[in-house]
Amino acid sequence: MLLREVVAMPQLRLSVLAGADDLDRPLTRCYVTDLLDPRRYLSGGEIVLTGLMWRRGPADSETFVSACAAAGVAAIGAGDAVYGSVPADLVEACRGHQVPLFEVPVEVSFRDILDEVNPSLWARRATGLATVLVRHRGLVAAMAAGARLGDLLSPVAADLGVDCWVLTPTGRIVAGTTGLDATGRADLAAAFVAADRLPGAITVDGRPLTVLAVPGRPEHRLASWLLAVTAGTARAPLPDAADELVSLVALARAQADEATRVERRLAHRVGSLLDSGGDLGELRAGLSSCGLSPDSTFLALTASLTGLPAPAELTVAVVEEILRPYAPQTVVAGLADRPDNILAVVSAPGRPASTVLDTVRAGIAALVPALGAGRLAVGISGPAAGALALPGAVEEARHAWRAARDRPGRATVVSAGELASHLLLLAGVPADTRRAFRDRLLGPLVEYDRVHDARLVHTLETFLACSGSWSRCAELLHVHVNTLRYRIGRVEQLTGRDLNRFEDRVDLFLALRLPG
Numbered sequence: 001m002l003l004r005e006v007v008a009m010p011q012l013r014l015s016v017l018a019g020a021d022d023l024d025r026p027l028t029r030c031y032v033t034d035l036l037d038p039r040r041y042l043s044g045g046e047i048v049l050t051g052l053m054w055r056r057g058p059a060d061s062e063t064f065v066s067a068c069a070a071a072g073v074a075a076i077g078a079g080d081a082v083y084g085s086v087p088a089d090l091v092e093a094c095r096g097h098q099v100p101l102f103e104v105p106v107e108v109s110f111r112d113i114l115d116e117v118n119p120s121l122w123a124r125r126a127t128g129l130a131t132v133l134v135r136h137r138g139l140v141a142a143m144a145a146g147a148r149l150g151d152l153l154s155p156v157a158a159d160l161g162v163d164c165w166v167l168t169p170t171g172r173i174v175a176g177t178t179g180l181d182a183t184g185r186a187d188l189a190a191a192f193v194a195a196d197r198l199p200g201a202i203t204v205d206g207r208p209l210t211v212l213a214v215p216g217r218p219e220h221r222l223a224s225w226l227l228a229v230t231a232g233t234a235r236a237p238l239p240d241a242a243d244e245l246v247s248l249v250a251l252a253r254a255q256a257d258e259a260t261r262v263e264r265r266l267a268h269r270v271g272s273l274l275d276s277g278g279d280l281g282e283l284r285a286g287l288s289s290c291g292l293s294p295d296s297t298f299l300a301l302t303a304s305l306t307g308l309p310a311p312a313e314l315t316v317a318v319v320e321e322i323l324r325p326y327a328p329q330t331v332v333a334g335l336a337d338r339p340d341n342i343l344a345v346v347s348a349p350g351r352p353a354s355t356v357l358d359t360v361r362a363g364i365a366a367l368v369p370a371l372g373a374g375r376l377a378v379g380i381s382g383p384a385a386g387a388l389a390l391p392g393a394v395e396e397a398r399h400a401w402r403a404a405r406d407r408p409g410r411a412t413v414v415s416a417g418e419l420a421s422h423l424l425l426l427a428g429v430p431a432d433t434r435r436a437f438r439d440r441l442l443g444p445l446v447e448y449d450r451v452h453d454a455r456l457v458h459t460l461e462t463f464l465a466c467s468g469s470w471s472r473c474a475e476l477l478h479v480h481v482n483t484l485r486y487r488i489g490r491v492e493q494l495t496g497r498d499l500n501r502f503e504d505r506v507d508l509f510l511a512l513r514l515p516g
Helices: 003-007 058-071 088-097 110-125 136-144 149-160 182-194 238-276 280-289 311-322 353-370 387-406 422-427 431-452 456-465 470-477 481-495 502-513
Strands: 015-018 029-032 046-050 075-079 101-104 164-167 173-176 200-204 207-214 225-230 297-306 330-334 342-347 375-380 411-415
Touching: 003 110, 015 088, 029 110, 029 238, 046 058, 046 110, 058 088, 075 088, 075 110, 088 101, 110 149, 110 238, 149 164, 149 173, 149 238, 164 182, 164 238, 182 200, 182 207, 182 225, 182 353, 207 238, 225 238, 238 280, 238 330, 238 342, 238 387, 280 387, 297 311, 297 353, 297 387, 311 330, 311 342, 311 353, 311 375, 342 387, 353 375, 353 411, 375 387, 387 411, 431 456, 431 481, 431 502, 456 470, 456 481, 456 502, 470 481
Parallel strands: 029 046, 046 075, 075 101, 375 411
Antiparallel strands: 015 101, 164 173, 164 225, 200 207, 207 225, 297 342, 297 375, 330 342
């Protein structure tokens, strides 16, 4: 397959920026990277796809292109998501090193290019490949040349005389031979997540299987793939077959992890904007760079996973897997400095929120046996129309997450629709408006307490919690009723509110519930 054929694919909408007269180069594979020097992972003939996350200045373009040229790559494909267009210094560096360069528009993901190019490359090499793949080196060479796991697994299994399947912990099939229905996949995944030790032997549909784990990043069963292999033949006993298949699946998993790394960085930008209340224009651009229409209908999801190693990284992997039925219309970002450290955005136009909630509940239920001492809490917002409403949906999801966190159980999910609270109403109010409301009402009390140590804020909270009962409040505060009346009088003087009025009590109650 030639580079010219890839550039000519109309569905990819690629624009050649350098090397238009040098497109007859043969290809070996597509490779995604954001390393400044990726030579150790290149063998020549690749299309190198990059999101330009390595670029800190014009000089970096020369470093990156010279490394790719030294490795003998066929071309470089640069995405627009970070800078809006391909920097001129990268174009000049490619011209200087005679490396063809094309531009990947933001609406085309690297996954689209991988799915179009690598299968075509593999299909043209398929003839006679089964005999080559008998040996371990043959498997590795085929994957390095761009063959997908789904293309390789069936012929390799047939040559080894086994049936095999690769699944995720939720039962989603990655690749495999035929003969495993939905019930069998669910049983297999359930046995995998619940197994005390692996490899393990189980029986599915009357067939004895050996189940092994193929770790991802991080190395935890929740983030692993499972490989199930039937008994081998005298020609290829099970241990040998399993070793070759594990190597094949492990390489495929490593490639998949690398391909998602750039997408996670773009997702983190969206998550940071939502977490910090960033500019709406930047948020719209960030959503577009992740392939989501800013005018879509969104659902927000926040999650935390405690009691397990690498909780942020592991929770990202878990939430990505749970939301896989809605890929690629999802963004999952890790916010390690927050207790609700995972934020996900699902573009769900025309989908009832209940269907997304059901999918999340089903996915989490499948993973519960693998949580061990860990605890997963998830909150989901109601629908949000467009990027403007998305920050409010995030606040809804966080309120729902707090409710989920406070409920018993190893895995709890709460949706905003389950909560009937003033907090959800307040979540739709801009953060600066909420802060101004709280500071205007409670600021004088906070300052008075700081100077006089009068505990007026605590007194007000207790008084409202007692529904204005003087005797009950005085008892809880361990003060005389006259002392309480004096303190409440000071509260009314400083706030300008009358606690005999229901409306003023409501205002102060809401101010106390807002974060400081």
